[in-house]
Amino acid sequence: MAEAAMAASVHPANAEPDRIGRFLEVFADRLDANRSDIALAAHEETGLPLETRLAQIEFGRMLGQLREAAKAARDVSATSWRAPLVDEASGIRSDFGPLGGAVLTIGPNNFPLAFHAVSGGDFAAAIAAGNPVIAKGHPLHPETGAMLARCAAEAVAEAGLHPATVQYFHQCEPEDGLRLVSDRRIAAVGFTGSREAGLSIKAAADASGTPCFLEMSSVNPVFILPSALAERGDQIGGEWAASLLMGTGQFCTKPGIAIVVGDGGDAFVETATSALREAAPGVLFSAAGVDRLASGIDAVEAAGAVLRCGGASGSPGSRFEPTLLEVDGDDFLKSFDELSQELFGPVGLVVRVKNLDEASGIALRFGGQLTATMYTGGDDDADWAALEPILRVKCGRLIENKMPTGVAVVPSMVHGGPFPATGHPGFTAVGLPTSVHRFAMARCWDGVASGRLPAWLR
Amino acid sequence: MAEAAMAASVHPANAEPDRIGRFLEVFADRLDANRSDIALAAHEETGLPLETRLAQIEFGRMLGQLREAAKAARDVSATSWRAPLVDEASGIRSDFGPLGGAVLTIGPNNFPLAFHAVSGGDFAAAIAAGNPVIAKGHPLHPETGAMLARCAAEAVAEAGLHPATVQYFHQCEPEDGLRLVSDRRIAAVGFTGSREAGLSIKAAADASGTPCFLEMSSVNPVFILPSALAERGDQIGGEWAASLLMGTGQFCTKPGIAIVVGDGGDAFVETATSALREAAPGVLFSAAGVDRLASGIDAVEAAGAVLRCGGASGSPGSRFEPTLLEVDGDDFLKSFDELSQELFGPVGLVVRVKNLDEASGIALRFGGQLTATMYTGGDDDADWAALEPILRVKCGRLIENKMPTGVAVVPSMVHGGPFPATGHPGFTAVGLPTSVHRFAMARCWDGVASGRLPAWLR
Numbered sequence: 001m002a003e004a005a006m007a008a009s010v011h012p013a014n015a016e017p018d019r020i021g022r023f024l025e026v027f028a029d030r031l032d033a034n035r036s037d038i039a040l041a042a043h044e045e046t047g048l049p050l051e052t053r054l055a056q057i058e059f060g061r062m063l064g065q066l067r068e069a070a071k072a073a074r075d076v077s078a079t080s081w082r083a084p085l086v087d088e089a090s091g092i093r094s095d096f097g098p099l100g101g102a103v104l105t106i107g108p109n110n111f112p113l114a115f116h117a118v119s120g121g122d123f124a125a126a127i128a129a130g131n132p133v134i135a136k137g138h139p140l141h142p143e144t145g146a147m148l149a150r151c152a153a154e155a156v157a158e159a160g161l162h163p164a165t166v167q168y169f170h171q172c173e174p175e176d177g178l179r180l181v182s183d184r185r186i187a188a189v190g191f192t193g194s195r196e197a198g199l200s201i202k203a204a205a206d207a208s209g210t211p212c213f214l215e216m217s218s219v220n221p222v223f224i225l226p227s228a229l230a231e232r233g234d235q236i237g238g239e240w241a242a243s244l245l246m247g248t249g250q251f252c253t254k255p256g257i258a259i260v261v262g263d264g265g266d267a268f269v270e271t272a273t274s275a276l277r278e279a280a281p282g283v284l285f286s287a288a289g290v291d292r293l294a295s296g297i298d299a300v301e302a303a304g305a306v307l308r309c310g311g312a313s314g315s316p317g318s319r320f321e322p323t324l325l326e327v328d329g330d331d332f333l334k335s336f337d338e339l340s341q342e343l344f345g346p347v348g349l350v351v352r353v354k355n356l357d358e359a360s361g362i363a364l365r366f367g368g369q370l371t372a373t374m375y376t377g378g379d380d381d382a383d384w385a386a387l388e389p390i391l392r393v394k395c396g397r398l399i400e401n402k403m404p405t406g407v408a409v410v411p412s413m414v415h416g417g418p419f420p421a422t423g424h425p426g427f428t429a430v431g432l433p434t435s436v437h438r439f440a441m442a443r444c445w446d447g448v449a450s451g452r453l454p455a456w457l458r
Numbered sequence: 459m460a461e462a463a464m465a466a467s468v469h470p471a472n473a474e475p476d477r478i479g480r481f482l483e484v485f486a487d488r489l490d491a492n493r494s495d496i497a498l499a500a501h502e503e504t505g506l507p508l509e510t511r512l513a514q515i516e517f518g519r520m521l522g523q524l525r526e527a528a529k530a531a532r533d534v535s536a537t538s539w540r541a542p543l544v545d546e547a548s549g550i551r552s553d554f555g556p557l558g559g560a561v562l563t564i565g566p567n568n569f570p571l572a573f574h575a576v577s578g579g580d581f582a583a584a585i586a587a588g589n590p591v592i593a594k595g596h597p598l599h600p601e602t603g604a605m606l607a608r609c610a611a612e613a614v615a616e617a618g619l620h621p622a623t624v625q626y627f628h629q630c631e632p633e634d635g636l637r638l639v640s641d642r643r644i645a646a647v648g649f650t651g652s653r654e655a656g657l658s659i660k661a662a663a664d665a666s667g668t669p670c671f672l673e674m675s676s677v678n679p680v681f682i683l684p685s686a687l688a689e690r691g692d693q694i695g696g697e698w699a700a701s702l703l704m705g706t707g708q709f710c711t712k713p714g715i716a717i718v719v720g721d722g723g724d725a726f727v728e729t730a731t732s733a734l735r736e737a738a739p740g741v742l743f744s745a746a747g748v749d750r751l752a753s754g755i756d757a758v759e760a761a762g763a764v765l766r767c768g769g770a771s772g773s774p775g776s777r778f779e780p781t782l783l784e785v786d787g788d789d790f791l792k793s794f795d796e797l798s799q800e801l802f803g804p805v806g807l808v809v810r811v812k813n814l815d816e817a818s819g820i821a822l823r824f825g826g827q828l829t830a831t832m833y834t835g836g837d838d839d840a841d842w843a844a845l846e847p848i849l850r851v852k853c854g855r856l857i858e859n860k861m862p863t864g865v866a867v868v869p870s871m872v873h874g875g876p877f878p879a880t881g882h883p884g885f886t887a888v889g890l891p892t893s894v895h896r897f898a899m900a901r902c903w904d905g906v907a908s909g910r911l912p913a914w915l916r
Contacts, residue, residue, distance in 0.1 A: 010847040085870035094870040094892075099883065100851020187851075187876075206664040209826075209877025211884070368667075376907075384910060389468040393558020393645075397902035400910070412543035412552040414902035418645075419667025425557060425899035426669070434552075434900075441883035442892070444855035444872035449834075452842060452858070 001134050002185035004164035005102030008132035009187075011162035017074050020130060023159035024070035028063045030151040031119065035059055038147045042112040045141035047283035047317065048247070054113065061114040064409060065432065069124035072433035076456035081129070081436040084456045091447045093457045096440035098130035099211075101187030102167075103439050104180060105135045106201065108192040109285045110250045112141045115192050118168050119148045121430055122190035122213075126439040128432070131187065132162070136177065137170035140285055145170045174200070182208040188439055189213065192252070192429070195342070195420060202423055213438045214423035215415070217342035218370040219256035220404045223359055223387060226262040227377030228401075233264060236375050237271030240348065241279075243403035245322060248282030249346035250289075253371055253404040256342060259329075259351045261359045261383070269326065269350055273308045276322035281314030282346050290318045293345040297323060303338035304331040305349060322346040329353035329362060336365050356383050363387055368418030368425070369395040371404035394418065396428065459592050460643035462622035463560030466590035467645075469620035475532050478588060481617035482528035486521045488609040489577065493517055496605045500570040503599035505741035505775065506705070512571065519572040522867060523890065527582035530891035534914035539587070539891040539898065542914045549905045551915040554898035556588035559645030560625075561897050562638060563593045564659065566650040567743045568708045570599045573650050576626050577606045579888055580648035580671075584897040586890070589645065590620070594635065595628035598743055603628045632658070640666040646897055647671065650710070650887070653800070653878060660881055671896045672881035673873070675800035676828040677714040678862045681817055681845060684720040685835030686859075691722060694833050695729030698806065699737075701861035703780060706740030707804035708747075711829055711862040714800060717787075717809045719817045719841070727784065727808055731766045734780035739772030740804050748776045751803040755781060761796035762789040763807060780804040787811035787820060794823050814841050821845055826876030826883070827853040829862035852876065854886065 013019055031038065039055035048054050072081055084095045103126035107117030114120050117135035126133050137145030149168035156165050172180075181189055181204040189212045191201050198216040205212035224236055243255050260268055284290050290313045297311055310323030323346065332339050332351045339349065353359050366372075372395040376384055384400075392398055396417030407415050413431035416422050422429070427438045450458050471477055489496065497513035506512055530539055542553045561584035565575030572578050575593035584591050595603030607626035614623050630638075639647055639662040647670045649659050656674040663670035682694055701713050718726055742748050748771045755769055768781030781804065790797050790809045797807065811817050824830075830853040834842055842858075850856055854875035865873050871889035874880050880887070885896045908916050 009851075087866075087868040087870045090866050090868055090870075092866055092868055092870045094872050094889075096884075098851070100876070202664070202667075206660070209660075209881065211882055371904075388910065392901065393467075393556070393899070396900060397904050398906060399904040400906045402905050408545075408548050408550055410545040410548055410550055412545045412548075412550045412902065414552050414900045416900055418558070418899065423667065424669055426554075426895060428900055428902075431552075437884060441851070441876065442854060442872045442874055442886055443850065444870065444886075446829075446855050446857040447860050448856060448858045452846065 001167050002102060002180070002183050005132040005134055005167065006185050008162035008164040009098065009100055009102070013160050014130060014132070014162055014165060017076060019159050019161060020127060021070040021074035023155050023161055024066050024073060024124065024127060026158050027152055027155035028066040030155055031148065032063055034147065034151060038144060041147055042141060042144040045144055046112050046285055058111060058113045061409060062119055065114065065121050065124045066119070068409070068432040069128040072436055073128040075433065081433040081440065082456060086457060093445045093453065095443055095454065095457055096437065097443050099187035099439060099441050101185045102134045103131045104186045104189045105133055106189065106191040106193065107136065107138050109138045109140050110247060112144050116145065116148055118145060118152055118166065121435060122192070125432065125435040126190060128436050129440040131439055132165045134167045136172070137168065139171045142170045178204040181205050182210065184208065186210055190438065191215065212423050213427060213429065215252060215429050216420055216422065218252060218417070218421045219340060219342050220253055220369055220371045220373070221257045221259060221366060222255045222373040222375065222403070223259045224261060224265070224268060224375040225377065225380040225383045226264060227379035228375040229260065229262060229264040229268055231377040233267035234271040237268035238275055239403055241272045241275035243405045244276070244348045245279055245282065245346050246405045248284060250285065250344055251405050253407060255373065255404055257340065257349050257351060259353055259359055259362055261353055261356060265352055272348070272350070273324050276324050277309040279322045281319035281321045284318045284320055284345055287318045289344065290320055293320055293343060293347065296341065296343045297325070297347060299338055300325055300343070300349065303335035305339060320345050324348055324350065326350045326352065329358040333361060333365065340366065356386060360387060360390060363390040363394070366394055368421040370415060370417045370421045371395050371397045371399055373399040373404055375401055396421070459625050460560060460638070460641050463590040463592055463625065464643050466620035466622040467556065467558055467560070471618050472588060472590070472620055472623060475534060477617050477619060478585060479528040479532035481613050481619055482524050482531060482582065482585060484616050485610055485613035486524040488613055489606065490521055492605065492609060496602060499605055500599060500602040503602055504570050504743055516569060516571045519867060520577055523572065523579055523582045524577070526867070526890040527586040530894055531586040533891065539894040540914060544915060551903045551911065553901055553912065553915055554895065555901045557645035557897060557899050559643045560592045561589045562644045562647045563591055564647065564649040564651065565594065565596050567596045567598050568705060570602050574603065574606055576603060576610055576624065579893060580650070583890065583893040584648060586894050587898040589897055590623045592625045594630070595626065597629045600628050636662040639663050640668065642666065644668055648896065649673065670881050671885060671887065673710060673887050674878055674880065676710060676875070676879045677798060677800050678711055678827055678829045678831070679715045679717060679824060680713045680831040680833065680861070681717045682719060682723070682726060682833040683835065683838040683841045684722060685837035686833040687718065687720060687722040687726055689835040691725035692729040695726040696733055697861055699730045699733035701863045702734070702806045703737055703740065703804050704863045706742060708743065708802055709863050711865060713831065713862050715798065715807050715809060717811055717817055717820055719811055719814060723810055730806070730808070731782050734782050735767040737780045739777035739779045742776045742778055742803055745776045747802065748778055751778055751801060751805065754799065754801045755783070755805060757796055758783055758801070758807065761793035763797060778803050782806055782808065784808045784810065787816040791819060791823065798824065814844055818844060818848060821848040821852070824852050826879040828873060828875045828879045829853050829855045829857055831857040831862055833859055854879070
């Protein structure tokens with residue numbers, strides 16, 4: 001696969017921005033033409049709702065990303081991701097261009113379309129930069145992946161790109177996967193998934209000096225400040241519960257931990273608890289996921305958290321009850337590592353803290369996160385100002401007064417953050433054209449004759 | 459040091475772009491006021507020529523970079539490194555900002571001013587992004603480093619930044635250095651130096667998920683194509699010899715390996731050999747450097763290269779004779795790892811290859827390089843076109859018809875390249891404001907009230 005990708009990377013057709021753009025557009029059109037079949041397969045393989053989640057929202061997001069990527073691929077302007085710069089006096093020019101090998105994309109279980117290795121955001125960005133892609137789909141949705149990959153292969157042929165521009169598989173032994181990661185012909189890796197898998201991929205990539213863009217676990221802390229609690233604690237409790245339940249709590253931006261500041265948090269906790277208690281058990285992606293979640297909750301209870309509702313698996317299928325756990329700030333800090341782990345499912349932890357000092361101490365302990373949120377009220381300016389410098393550098397996206405679930409695909413989105421939420425704080429996995437930069441190299445052309453330059457540097 | 463830097467990173471004064479800019483300007487002015495003393499110390503500690511190399515060229519470059527960085531620090535425009543983006547409809551904004559911890563800069567022996575940990579390019583870029591810096595100077599020029607650091611400390615005080623904005627040391631046990639690299643409060647590392655030291659720093663940084671920007675060894679291959687040889691082989695041979703001798707061959711962009719294509723290379727080799735034979739032995743930075751170079755040359759000879767001139771150390775001091783080695787393409791490929799190592803000093807290797815196929819095979823074997831160069835003549839268009847796709851993705855800077863020594867500080871410069879020349883192909887260590895991006899994180903502000911935003915995002 002790697003050797004075929006190397007051939008694709010130097011194929012002249014693959015250096016044509018318009019042809020790359022055409023591929024992405026044709027691919028999106030073919031996917032759209034097969035929308036009902038693909039969405040149905042994804043529904044059957046993941047248990048996610050067909051309407052509107054898969055067939056409308058996620059399908060539309062996938063198509064939108066591919067079409068945005070097509071625009072990015074075609075864009076050779078001064079404001080494009082290519083960032084062409086010309087210094088006439090010295091004859092030195094620069095731009096960003098493809099990496100000279102395959103981008104290996106490794107997709108997650110929780111978004112079988114919009115984050116799929118062969119049709120999702122990493123794929124779109126890697127192709128837009130002009131790279132061939134070797135895509136490893138998730139083994140939990142093989143049929144969906146095969147249908148997506150078939151559309152990609154047809155679009156590759158129709159656009160006249162090298163046939164190895166897109167290669168696809170969905171299963172391999174972990175050691176074979178890691179060997180591929182560290183193969184010198186793999187120019188970069190894009191991964192979305194668990195921290196455990198991500199760290200093993202990172203180790204293999206680091207050993208060979210391969211740039212590796214990981215999107216791993218994040219508990220997305222939400223701080224609810226005193227006057228927000230006083231003004232609308234019950235309403236925020238309902239928002240939090242609703243956000244926890246989205247995608248059965250299997251979103252990377254699930255607000256897993258709520259830090260409730262001061263003694264006015266009862267209404268928040270009561271509303272959230274009753275909302276979760278009333279919600280039906282949700283379907284998880286696999287029986288293994290149910291087991292992991294149950295043992296994760298056991299560990300959190302053993303570390304001092306109290307179960308307020310839920311906590312058990314359900315049936316039919318791989319279901320789990322919406323679950324709320326609670327702990328006070330002292331105990332949370334005492335057992336921080338055990339209590340701050342991500343629980344992948346409809347589970348939230350409330351941390352009750354006495355005051356802003358205690359909240360600051362907790363904020364300082366967190367590692368890198370995709371998001372951090374503060375809910376504020378009329379009298380929380382000083383508290384915001386005290387927490388903001390701590391939280392700003394812990395997360396890619398800092399949010400005020402809304403829940404982190406829902407990642408808009410706009411250029412100003414940053415779906416990223418410091419390690420261990422991701423592998424590098426300077427990039428975003430969502431938001432074209434910025435996300436293309438993960439899969440592009442900085443290139444300088446010094447004294448090169450005009451006829452040999454890319455058109456946008458002449 | 460790390461704890462003090464954390465305090466600096468959240469100090470309100472350090473968040474003011476104008477104050478950062480002022481520091482950099484005052485620092486440059488203070489250095490300029492002490493130019494003769496500092497340049498003299500650097501001369502005495504490195505053996506590099508005082509005039510014009512240190513006192514004029516390198517000093518001017520150092521000041522220029524600091525002043526360019528001051529402009530970058532103050533620049534809050536849409537085209538600045540901050541890259542502010544505002545999506546009014548969604549209320550989602552983004553920019554780049556400081557990393558929330560110290561940048562650890564580790565400087566090399568070969569540019570005691572312009573690449574110094576406390577006054578060079580990494581320092582300027584890290585400060586411009588708003589980060590505190592912990593700078594480790596090179597132990598071979600302690601007095602120079604102390605003078606530079608003193609000016610920095612005075613400028614920090616005058617600009618009213620937190621006193622721990624710049625911290626400096628020049629020596630530590632390797633294991634203490636690696637412990638600092640992997641300290642969680644170190645937000646990023648900038649390193650210039652040997653591959654061996656770089657790889658151990660990379661391993662420590664990778665283990666803690668710390669972004670690490672390395673500039674390591676590079677042999678900067680120069681391909682001299684057949685009609686260039688026919689038209690002006692002797693002239694190019696002279697240019698190559700002169701480039702090899704710059705800084706006594708201790709430049710990161712030294713063109714260490716010349717690949718001479720076809721059977722017209724005799725004039726090139728003869729001119730280069732006689733130029734090197736006539737040149738006086740040059741001063742290396744240390745006696746250890748002389749030993750390393752001698753044993754490196756032994757290893758290259760053992761692997762099949764033939765000594766054409768030089769090869770011995772000289773006196774007084776740590777001198778080494780300009781040296782030329784030669785090998786044919788077959789033998790070069792057979793013992794590629796031994797023969798393609800960097801020899802840090804006034805030493806070059808000529809590889810004589812039969813034809814372009816053999817040259818392409820060699821180009822494919824090279825790992826990442828800072829630069830790659832092709833010398834072309836009137837009939838070399840097809841050869842350029844055949845080699846360009848291979849070399850383009852192996853190097854940060856692709857050069858036609860000039861030697862790679864001389865790294866202009868212009869925005870379109872890329873002083874970078876794929877691993878193992880550096881740690882990441884998407885960045886440059888030279889060329890403001892682009893180099894700032896190594897030390898900045900992508901930040902999103904989602905729904906954040908206008909009064910809480912940085913001025914450039916309101």
